[in-house]
Amino acid sequence: DTGVSQDPRHKITKRGQNVTFRCDPISEHNRLYWYRQTLGQGPEFLTYFQNEAQLEKSRLLSDRFSAERPKGSFSTLEIQRTEQGDSAMYLCASSQWHNRGTNEKLFFGSGTQLSVL
Amino acid sequence: DAKTTQPNSMESNEEEPVHLPCNHSTISGTDYIHWYRQLPSQGPEYVIHGLTSNVNNRMASLAIAEDRKSSTLILHRATLRDAAVYYCILSGSAGGTSYGKLTFGQGTILTVHP
Numbered sequence: 001d002t003g004v005s006q007d008p009r010h011k012i013t014k015r016g017q018n019v020t021f022r023c024d025p026i027s028e029h030n031r032l033y034w035y036r037q038t039l040g041q042g043p044e045f046l047t048y049f050q051n052e053a054q055l056e057k058s059r060l061l062s063d064r065f066s067a068e069r070p071k072g073s074f075s076t077l078e079i080q081r082t083e084q085g086d087s088a089m090y091l092c093a094s095s096q097w098h099n100r101g102t103n104e105k106l107f108f109g110s111g112t113q114l115s116v117l
Numbered sequence: 118d119a120k121t122t123q124p125n126s127m128e129s130n131e132e133e134p135v136h137l138p139c140n141h142s143t144i145s146g147t148d149y150i151h152w153y154r155q156l157p158s159q160g161p162e163y164v165i166h167g168l169t170s171n172v173n174n175r176m177a178s179l180a181i182a183e184d185r186k187s188s189t190l191i192l193h194r195a196t197l198r199d200a201a202v203y204y205c206i207l208s209g210s211a212g213g214t215s216y217g218k219l220t221f222g223q224g225t226i227l228t229v230h231p
Contacts, residue, residue, distance in 0.1 A: 004160075033217055041221075041223065042204055042224055043219075043221050044221070045218050093160070093217070097216075103149045103208070103216050106161075106163060106219065107163070108161045110159050111159075111160050
């Protein structure tokens with residue numbers, strides 16, 4: 001078990017460019033989450049997948065953001081036409097959810113730090 | 118989402134116990150109480166969770182008030198590696214949303230002095 005892996009760790013881009021981040025969850029985990037964290041704040045939920053299905057998206061997620069999890073394993077988060085306000089840490093987390101209505105424990109990656117110049 | 122209230126910061130000395138409080142007066146019957154912590158330059162790390170009864174694990178203990186309107190995370194012997202931001206979070210499946218959809222506040226910054 002290598003934990004949740006995110007790539008790249010850091011990304012610097014110019015305003016207006018597109019960026020894509022990758023997340024590899026813990027292999028047997030069926031749920032995958034994306035969160036965003038700005039300096040001094042707690043993480044904010046963006047979206048989550050159960051297997052390959054995207055089940056919920058936050059209202060924070062503008063049309064410029066898209067996430068996929070095509071085979072129910074790794075996920076990508078793309079931001080189109082980046083803006084300076086997109087600068088943040090993007091965190092991925094995974095969990096093994098059992099259909100028994102029980103609680104989930106999230107395992108987070110170390111995040112991708114995005115800086116938009 | 119039900120809200121939690123935590124002190125902005127707390128300090129402790131190494132090898133002493135630390136009690137981190139959390140108020141959640143609007144908690145609903147199906148809300149779990151989670152604690153995560155975040156070390157510098159890392160993602161959050163699960164610490165412990167509970168529903169009604171007190172819980173213990175290798176990292177910490179969670180004491181839950183009888184009315185469930187408050188809880189306390191207990192680190193029995195703080196080490197320098199425990200210096201982090203500690204988040205108290207409620208999560209429930211009301212409305213069919215996921216238990217993993219967590220609403221983080223600003224947390225408590227714990228400083229541990231050698």
